[in-house]
Amino acid sequence: MNDGSSAVRIHPAGANPSTIDTATGNRGLQIEEKLIFEQDSPGQCGVDLPEPPDLRSRLGGLERQGRIGLPGLSEPQVVRHFTRLSQKNYAIDTGLYPLGSCTMKHNPRLNEKLARLPGLADIHPLQPLSTVPGALELIDTVAHWLKTLTGMPAVALSPAAGAQGELCGIMSIRSALEARGDRRSRVLVPESAHGTNPATAAACGYAVDHVPADATGRVNRGALEAKLGPDVAALMLTNPNTCGLFETEIIEIAAAVHAAGAFFYCDGANFNAIVGRVRPADLGIDCMHLNLHKTFSTPHGGGGPGSGPVVLSAALAPFAPLPWIVRGANGLELREHPDGVARCSFGRLKSYHGQMGMFVRALAYMMSHGADGLRQAAEDAVLNANYLRIRLERELSLSFPGPCMHEILFDDRFLKDTGVTTLDFAKALIDEGYHPMTMYFPLVVHGAMLLEPTESEAKSSLDQFVEAMKALSEAVRSGEVSRFRAAPVATPRRRLDETAAARRPVLRWRPGEDRQAAE
Ligand SMILES: *Cc1c(COP(=O)(O)O)cnc(C)c1O
Numbered sequence: 001m002n003d004g005s006s007a008v009r010i011h012p013a014g015a016n017p018s019t020i021d022t023a024t025g026n027r028g029l030q031i032e033e034k035l036i037f038e039q040d041s042p043g044q045c046g047v048d049l050p051e052p053p054d055l056r057s058r059l060g061g062l063e064r065q066g067r068i069g070l071p072g073l074s075e076p077q078v079v080r081h082f083t084r085l086s087q088k089n090y091a092i093d094t095g096l097y098p099l100g101s102c103t104m105k106h107n108p109r110l111n112e113k114l115a116r117l118p119g120l121a122d123i124h125p126l127q128p129l130s131t132v133p134g135a136l137e138l139i140d141t142v143a144h145w146l147k148t149l150t151g152m153p154a155v156a157l158s159p160a161a162g163a164q165g166e167l168c169g170i171m172s173i174r175s176a177l178e179a180r181g182d183r184r185s186r187v188l189v190p191e192s193a194h195g196t197n198p199a200t201a202a203a204c205g206y207a208v209d210h211v212p213a214d215a216t217g218r219v220n221r222g223a224l225e226a227k228l229g230p231d232v233a234a235l236m237l238t239n240p241n242t243c244g245l246f247e248t249e250i251i252e253i254a255a256a257v258h259a260a261g262a263f264f265y266c267d268g269a270n271f272n273a274i275v276g277r278v279r280p281a282d283l284g285i286d287c288m289h290l291n292l293h294k295t296f297s298t299p300h301g302g303g304g305p306g307s308g309p310v311v312l313s314a315a316l317a318p319f320a321p322l323p324w325i326v327r328g329a330n331g332l333e334l335r336e337h338p339d340g341v342a343r344c345s346f347g348r349l350k351s352y353h354g355q356m357g358m359f360v361r362a363l364a365y366m367m368s369h370g371a372d373g374l375r376q377a378a379e380d381a382v383l384n385a386n387y388l389r390i391r392l393e394r395e396l397s398l399s400f401p402g403p404c405m406h407e408i409l410f411d412d413r414f415l416k417d418t419g420v421t422t423l424d425f426a427k428a429l430i431d432e433g434y435h436p437m438t439m440y441f442p443l444v445v446h447g448a449m450l451l452e453p454t455e456s457e458a459k460s461s462l463d464q465f466v467e468a469m470k471a472l473s474e475a476v477r478s479g480e481v482s483r484f485r486a487a488p489v490a491t492p493r494r495r496l497d498e499t500a501a502a503r504r505p506v507l508r509w510r511p512g513e514d515r516q517a518a519e
């Protein structure tokens with residue numbers, strides 16, 4: 001429990017729960033959960049339905065020939081199985097989740113309530129447009145907010161994640177270059193970039209050219225300018241960058257990129273640090289993705305799909321993916337072929353119109369916070385990160401001194417010659433009841449630990465986290481190497497052999513196989 005109000009903590013020392021032998025394998029109320037296939041009792045079913053009458057098959061011999069091997073269980077067995085599995089998860093709803101670059105902030109319940117309103121939840125993308133003017137209005141309102149907050153004139157809402165937003169942006173840039181008969185072959189990407197940046201550029205057929213960082217953790221402007229040339233299609237720059245630092249020379253960088261005839265793509269995954277304080281349009285960017293599941297509090301994974309809208313400059317707007325929402329004489333319309341645009345646009349990015357449920361949640365977040373509330377969220381995210389920085393900078397090794405934005409980058413210099421690695425330290429944090437920080441990313445420092453508390457955390461929660469981190473760094477100093485090597489010991493499963501897990505993954509268990517061997 002990380003809310004600071006409870007003293008319930010599992011200590012690996014003393015009565016080590018992992019050493020208690022019980023008849024069932026259960027430990028306290030932690031139930032040792034068998035695979036659902038191991039719980040199979042053939043023929044058992046949750047519901048009692050009458051045998052279907054003899055029907056004449058219309059499948060022409062393609063019908064199923066035998067059992068498909070679904071396990072037989074009663075409804076309560078299924079409910080317990082999945083409920084127990086869900087309880088083995090760590091989530092933002094159970095505690096601080098300091099995963100840098102991911103902005104694991106609270107997902108307000110108001111968002112969920114609104115997304116479940118039947119008028120929004122039950123509509124279908126193939127419904128006649130005349131029956132869903134409200135949905136179009138909602139999408140257009142989300143677009144309005146995103147354009148206002150970024151200062152950009154256009155937005156493409158369909159991308160389903162940040163990575164797909166990058167793809168959308170670079171495809172728009174490539175279309176714009178091709179439209180002017182300009183074939184360019186290189187995309188510049190700083191060394192600290194998220195892996196999706198070079199992957200996107202390569203997927204679009206560009207050669208990726210890495211730009212080194214300078215001593216302050218920012219992109220080295222001299223090196224960048226030396227790499228610019230008539231064959232450079234774009235620069236992909238993250239701001240604030242993945243070292244948690246604002247790129248202070250971004251305006252000069254934008255000017256240099258434009259002078260070379262290239263486009264400036266900004267990775268806006270870290271927008272949470274600057275919403276309401278900085279308008280990306282004022283920095284000279286041409287195109288930027290936003291992660292609704294980061295900055296705008298929609299759930300990550302599990303709780304719903306991602307959503308990565310892309311804002312575009314006036315020059316790139318004609319190349320945005322189809323369809324467009326356009327205000328016509330009779331209100332909003334969805335246009336597959338807006339006048340003249342079909343020739344420019346690269347077409348559709350995905351089916352339908354984007355992640356509607358995420359638009360509802362993001363709009364609920366924006367409207368319930370208001371412009372001042374969004375700005376305060378950004379300021380509090382930066383404040384929380386700097387609080388952690390100041391409380392931890394003497395315990396760990398801070399990579400770049402001075403104030404940070406929404407996240408703090410440490411490296412493994414404080415672990416030098418101790419026998420403990422960044423991975424060991426992260427695993428020991430699990431025993432302390434925390435999801436680990438981002439490890440070994442960004443690549444510009446050795447053994448990176450990237451911490452992002454977000455604005456959601458109360459001071460008491462940050463203080464408890466600091467105590468856990470301090471206890472671990474003291475344990476490092478007093479040479480408790482074996483404790484780190486063994487961690488985690490308080491979890492249902494111990495440390496995996498990560499090499500074997502990557503090289504020989506066992507993705508399937510079949511009845512009769514030895515499960516231990518499979519693990
Ligand atoms: C999260 C992230 C991405 C990718 O976004 P997804 O929504 O996970 O695809 C790209 N760049 C940075 C800096 C990120 O933090």
